[in-house]
Amino acid sequence: MADLKAIAEAVVKGDQAKATELTKAAIDQGAPVKSILDEGLIGGMDIIAARWKRNDVYIPEVLIAARAMKTAMVILEPELVKAGVKAIGKFIIGTVEGDLHDIGKNLVTMMMKGAGFEVTDIGIDVPAARFVEQAKSSGAELVGLSALLTTTMPGMEKTLKAMKEAGVTAKIMVGGAPLTQAYADKIGADAYAADAATAVEVAKNLLSVN
Ligand code: B12
Numbered sequence: 001m002a003d004l005k006a007i008a009e010a011v012v013k014g015d016q017a018k019a020t021e022l023t024k025a026a027i028d029q030g031a032p033v034k035s036i037l038d039e040g041l042i043g044g045m046d047i048i049a050a051r052w053k054r055n056d057v058y059i060p061e062v063l064i065a066a067r068a069m070k071t072a073m074v075i076l077e078p079e080l081v082k083a084g085v086k087a088i089g090k091f092i093i094g095t096v097e098g099d100l101h102d103i104g105k106n107l108v109t110m111m112m113k114g115a116g117f118e119v120t121d122i123g124i125d126v127p128a129a130r131f132v133e134q135a136k137s138s139g140a141e142l143v144g145l146s147a148l149l150t151t152t153m154p155g156m157e158k159t160l161k162a163m164k165e166a167g168v169t170a171k172i173m174v175g176g177a178p179l180t181q182a183y184a185d186k187i188g189a190d191a192y193a194a195d196a197a198t199a200v201e202v203a204k205n206l207l208s209v210n
Contacts, residue, residue, distance in 0.1 A: 002031035004039040007072070011044025014064030019044075019072040033079045037116065041069045041076065045114030049197040059107065062196075066110040087118035088209045092134050092170075093144035094126035096155035101148035104176060104196070108144060111196040112203065117142075128155070128162035135168045141207055143168070144199070145189075147176040157187040164188075171206045175199060 003022065010019035019041070026036045048065040051057045091112050095105050102124045109121045122134050135143050143163070145156050156174055163172065171190040174183075184192030191206055193199035204210065 002026035002029045002036070004031065004035060004043065007036065007040030008043035008047060011041055011065050011068045011072070012047050014061065014068045016068045016071040019068040020075060023072040023075050027075065027079055033076060033083045034085050036076060037080060037085065041072055042114060042116050045069055045111070049111060049114070049200060053195070053197045062107065062110070066114055069114055088116040089118070089142055089203070089207045090120075090138060090140040091117045091142045091144060091203065092120045092122055092131075092138055092140045093146065094122035094131060094134075095124040095146045095148075096152050096159060097125055097127045098155060099147050099149050099152035100124050101146070101176075104148065105144075105146040107196040108146070108175065108199050111200050112144075115200045115204070117203065128159040131159050132162050132166045132168060135163060135170050136166065140170050142203055143170045143172050145172065145174045147174075148178065150178050153178060153183065156189070160187055160189060173199065173202060173206065 007019060007022045007026065010022055023036060045065060048057060048062055052062050093105055093109055095102055109119050112119050120138055122130065131143065145159055147153050147156055160172055173191040173193065174189040175193050179192060181192045191202045193202045
């Protein structure tokens with residue numbers, strides 16, 4: 001029988017080779033691909049996210065775990081497509097115009113992918129018009145805006161306004177070190193999260209998925 005717990009453990013340890021080998025073995029043994037994803041790979045990322053929130057592990061461990069998941073996903077992804085397994089939601093994320101910081105955004109990207117979202121990272125220094133265009137063309141249910149500078153935070157409000165005016169229906173989540181829940185409320189964002197692990201919980205709540 002496929003050992004899905006061992007896959008999760010390999011992800012937690014950041015063991016790329018083991019995560020990949022066990023994922024392949026589970027596919028060969030006929031384990032349901034959705035279970036390999038949910039209980040194995042996402043299961044591992046859930047554990048690392050919880051440990052990160054408790055400060056039991058730090059960013060390097062999160063990055064290494066995410067890399068192990070990404071490597072194993074190369075093998076699992078075609079099987080998920082074949083089986084018609086869909087992502088739990090479509091999410092696009094970018095850092096607002098004038099802002100080049102991307103470390104936090106990249107962590108949010110990894111954690112969201114780790115939780116089963118389909119994520120499109122549209123990069124840094126993204127003008128409002130590009131967020132609008134990408135949100136519309138991708139059909140994403142959720143858009144994430146990141147800002148690390150007090151001088152670029154107003155770019156979030158501008159982007160939110162542009163999206164509303166353009167009729168974008170996606171929910172909008174904001175984050176970045178200088179942000180607060182109060183600021184998110186003031187600019188009319190649908191949600192705020194202080195870190196990438198919380199971003200996943202908030203995103204799931206917003207879209208009512210588990
Ligand atoms: C690394 C860094 C840089 C790097 C960026 C490299 C990169 N590829 O990102 C470089 C050297 C390029 C840089 C440049 C500058 N920086 Co800088 N930088 C930092 C630094 C040291 C760390 C930021 C970081 O990566 N933190 C780690 C990540 C993991 O944390 P995070 O970004 O907050 O992300 C977490 C959460 O906020 C949240 N999150 C983030 N995004 C999102 C999005 C969503 C949707 C959600 C839900 C959650 C979420 O989840 C993340 C993970 O948990 C900070 C200081 C600090 N301690 O924060 C200064 C800092 C942000 N920088 C600062 C400044 C001033 C600058 C410059 C203007 C400096 C200069 N004079 O040139 C330039 C600006 C360039 C530009 N136009 O953007 C100031 C900002 C001050 C202010 N009040 O605005 C800071 C605070 C330093 C300081 N104390 O003065 N910087």
